[in-house]
Amino acid sequence: MSIQHSSDMSTESFSTGLVHPQRVTDKLLATHGYVVGIEISSSGLRQSVALANLDGDILFRISRPLEVVPDSATVLQQLEAILAEVTSPERLVDGRILRVGIAVGGLVDASRGMVRRLYHAHGWSDFPLQDYFTERFDAPCIIDNNANAAALAEYHRGAGIAERVILYVGLGRGIGGGLIINGKIYHGVNSMAGEIGHMLVKEQGPRCSCGGYGHLEAIASARAIISTTLGLSVEATETHAAIMRLTHDRAERLTVAQVFQLADEGDRVAQRTVSDVHTSLGIALANIVHLVNPSVIILGGSVAQAGDLLVKPVEQQIHQLCLPEVCQDLKVVQGHLGVDASLVGAVTLALQDL
Ligand SMILES: [Zn+2]
Numbered sequence: 001m002s003i004q005h006s007s008d009m010s011t012e013s014f015s016t017g018l019v020h021p022q023r024v025t026d027k028l029l030a031t032h033g034y035v036v037g038i039e040i041s042s043s044g045l046r047q048s049v050a051l052a053n054l055d056g057d058i059l060f061r062i063s064r065p066l067e068v069v070p071d072s073a074t075v076l077q078q079l080e081a082i083l084a085e086v087t088s089p090e091r092l093v094d095g096r097i098l099r100v101g102i103a104v105g106g107l108v109d110a111s112r113g114m115v116r117r118l119y120h121a122h123g124w125s126d127f128p129l130q131d132y133f134t135e136r137f138d139a140p141c142i143i144d145n146n147a148n149a150a151a152l153a154e155y156h157r158g159a160g161i162a163e164r165v166i167l168y169v170g171l172g173r174g175i176g177g178g179l180i181i182n183g184k185i186y187h188g189v190n191s192m193a194g195e196i197g198h199m200l201v202k203e204q205g206p207r208c209s210c211g212g213y214g215h216l217e218a219i220a221s222a223r224a225i226i227s228t229t230l231g232l233s234v235e236a237t238e239t240h241a242a243i244m245r246l247t248h249d250r251a252e253r254l255t256v257a258q259v260f261q262l263a264d265e266g267d268r269v270a271q272r273t274v275s276d277v278h279t280s281l282g283i284a285l286a287n288i289v290h291l292v293n294p295s296v297i298i299l300g301g302s303v304a305q306a307g308d309l310l311v312k313p314v315e316q317q318i319h320q321l322c323l324p325e326v327c328q329d330l331k332v333v334q335g336h337l338g339v340d341a342s343l344v345g346a347v348t349l350a351l352q353d354l
Helices: 011-019 072-086 129-137 146-157 222-233 237-246 256-264 268-292 302-306 308-321 338-351
Strands: 034-040 046-052 058-065 097-104 107-109 114-117 141-145 165-171 175-181 296-300 331-334
Touching: 034 072, 034 338, 046 072, 046 338, 058 072, 058 338, 097 129, 097 146, 097 338, 107 141, 114 129, 129 141, 141 146, 141 338, 146 165, 146 175, 146 296, 146 338, 165 268, 165 302, 165 338, 222 237, 222 256, 222 268, 222 302, 237 256, 237 268, 256 268, 256 302, 256 308, 268 308, 296 302, 296 308, 296 338, 302 308, 302 338, 308 331
Parallel strands: 034 097, 097 141, 165 296, 296 331
Antiparallel strands: 034 046, 046 058, 107 114, 165 175
C-alpha cells in the first residue's frame, strides 16, 4: 500500500473496515498491524528500532549506542534487548508485526538478504541478516543499504515526492548514495550501486576507510571533516583557540556544524576544509549527473545539517562542471528527514508492496 500520513486516512475507510471486515482484503488498515524498522549504523556502533503503523507513522522508537567495537553477536544481542522494549505486548494492541525492514550502513546484497560487509565491525561478512530476522519475527523481512533506504524514504515522505529520478547522498560518518528511478531503488547487478563514497575525487588525497586514497568519503564525510579540521588546527593558533571556545575545551567533541560555523565566521582553516568538501562533492556529483540526469539531488545525513552553507556552494559547483543542458532542470536540496532518514527508510522498506 502507499505510504501516507494517518491524518490522510479517511474516516470512511476506518468505519468500513470495522463494520465490514470481510471487505478489507485489498487494503490493510492502519489498525490491523504494525511494521518494525531497524537501523544498524555503518560501524555497528549505534542501533535504532522503530515501531510504526501501516501508514508509516512511527509510534515508538529507541536508539542506543554501543561502547565497544562490535561483532555481529554483540550487535544482535543489543538489538534483541531494544526489540523487546519496542515490541512489548502492550504496544501491539491493534495486531501483530507484519513486516520488518532493516537499513544497514554497509555493503548489502538486497537480492539475497545478506550483509556483505560492515566497516570497523567484525563478523558481518556475508551475514544472512534477512533470514535471521524473518525467523525471529515469523514475518517477512527486507534489508537494504541505509542510503538506499533513506533515498526511498525521501521519495515517499520527504524532499523527493513525485520526482522521477532521485540521487540521495547520505553524508554521515561515511558516505553512501541511493538512486531512485520511477519510485524504485536502482540496485545494479550485485546490489552495489550507489557506493559513491569511494569515487576518486582527488589524486594523492587522504586515506579512505576502505584503504584507498582520495575518495569522496575521505574528504567530505563527517569523520573526515572533523579529523581534517582538528589536524590542521594543531599548527593554527587562532583556529585552535576558536575550537576550544566552541567545545568548552573538549576539542574531540567538535561537530561538523561547528566547523561550518567557523568557516562562515571567516576562520581560514575551517574555510579550507569546507572548501575541499564543496569541491570534492561538486566533482563527484557532476560526474554522476552526466551519467544519470537526475531531477533532484538530495543531500542528507549529519553533514547536510549545515543547510545552505553546504547545499548552495555544492549546487554552484555542479552547475559549473556540468553541460548546461544536462543540469538545466536539476534541483539540489537538503533532505527533509534529517538524520532520521535511514530509520524512516527501514520502516519504508517494510511497507513496500504491503
Ligand atoms: Zn574508499
